[in-house]
Amino acid sequence: MVGQLDAVAASAALHPIRPPNHSRGLTTGTTPTGNAASNIHAASAESASEFLDDPGLLRDEAYVNGKWVKAKGGKTYEVTDPATHVVIAKVPSMGAADTRGAIEAAAAAWEGWKQKTPKQRGDVLRRWYDLIQHHTMDLAKILTLENGKPLAESRGEVGYGASFVEFYAEEAKRAYGEVIPSPIPGRRLVTIKQPVGVAALVTPWNFPIAMITRKAAPALAAGCPVVIKPAEDTPLSALALAELAERAGVPPGILNVLTCPREHAAEVGLELSTSLNVRKLSFTGSTKVGKILMRDSASTVKKLSLELGGNAPLIVFDDADIENAINGVLAAKFRNAGQTCVSPNRLLVQSRIYDEFVSTLAEKVANLQVGHGLQPGVQIGPLINPGGLEKVQRHVHDAVKKGAQVVTGGDLHALGGTFFEPTVLGDCRPDMLVFTEETFGPVCSVFKFQAEAEAIEMANATPFGLAAYVFAGDVGKGWRVAEAIEAGMVGVNEGMISTAVAPFGGVKESGVGREGAKVGIDEYLETKYLCLGSFR
């Protein structure tokens, strides 16, 4: 089946980096240096069968109703390695008609899945979890190949993604209802939880495994079939997950994966959001697309979860443990080269420690190793695509033009392509794009503040409210500021806050609903109230 895919997948990792044409001339400094990274020979394998322990995980067809299928029109589109721009696979270019087919399959399969006991569904999820864990290394390689993040990070993401499957395998059994004391004699009032129905899951490229499992695991546990539309850049991780779901015994029609290029995303999204058969839509991605899906879903009044963009503040008070704060920044900011929705976007540092903080941070940032994610020791991979690079360049350019100081980095990396230098910008101000928009790249923008109230005001001066971070020696102050910040999640003296057992989500234009934790399964359940009369 894999055929040609074997060769391209492996050769991608052996290919020199080439700059995308339109990355030239966008920065204030040097332009890409062509194949300066021609020393990248990250994979020693000659073919995917050597590259992967289990080549069967590399699928180049979509998965609908328990079958591996092509697009109805027979067309495909190319998936590329963002580090080399080499084509690593061609997958079905699906559209509205394919989407309708997948929704119908899911709707038809629903009854059988709903009728299984929660324990039976949990057992299937447990097998899926075991398989994901068993194939960690292969899944991580596929992830790095299509997303670009360092292999160690990909392994971390596979573990993180698997933890949602494990959590909801257990949680399936705990979808409890309630017995409500009746205010009227002779009645008994109870609630039961029931699966909402077919769930459409639209996911981004930055965490191609974890963003799927964070949605699919609670949906399946609750008794909902899913139709997954992964991001166009990273369909291979989704297809590998579907392969493992099939092996785990997920019945036909219960988990479907549609692949489509960016130009078909709107028609697929419209079909998912307007279909009467789809009763739940869960989306992770930009606020712009989230608003479109929210608007279109109104026509069928769907249950919605939206995990959208952020613009996280990270506040460092002058009594903070500076080393801990810098480690927090490094951990939170540079995950996936800064392309993480909870990455701190605005570092707000109190004036007394500002200079020391900026110079120590810049020293560490300058030492981060940039390269192909499959190369040992690499800490920062490429940006996902030329569009992502252009945004980072535009933000840095705007900041410098308005008076920011480039303390380290600030330009395209010598590797060329979509690699950008890990950067620290000092003297940033609120009129800059780095303050008003999410940069989504390896850029630390540092702002100075004098007083606590000013820091809170700056932190909240955004329509977004996903994550925030506070570093303070005085725990009372850390708590007080955490309460005052408008965000769904706050790390206090901690930069790594994500875990399957805690609720993940935002306020304001960062979204609605929560994923993970025990509340995550409620997003796929309806509460039904039963009033039993005639009790004597």
Ligand SMILES: NC(=O)c1ccc[n+]([C@@H]2O[C@H](COP(=O)([O-])OP(=O)(O)OC[C@H]3O[C@@H](n4cnc5c(N)ncnc54)[C@H](O)[C@@H]3O)[C@@H](O)[C@H]2O)c1
């Ligand atoms: N809150 C979170 O949990 C979270 C997680 C990851 C990314 N994000 C946000 O996502 C953004 C970057 O990711 P992105 O570029 O993939 O976002 P995006 O919104 O462009 O794409 C996300 C998904 O939506 C699809 N899509 C695009 N247009 C669509 C349409 N009209 N209808 C239906 N689907 C459509 C894409 O194909 C992809 O699968 C950032 O703003 C980031 O903060 C948020």
Ligand SMILES: O=CCCC(=O)O
């Ligand atoms: O980028 C979005 C998800 C990141 C996370 O779950 O920590």
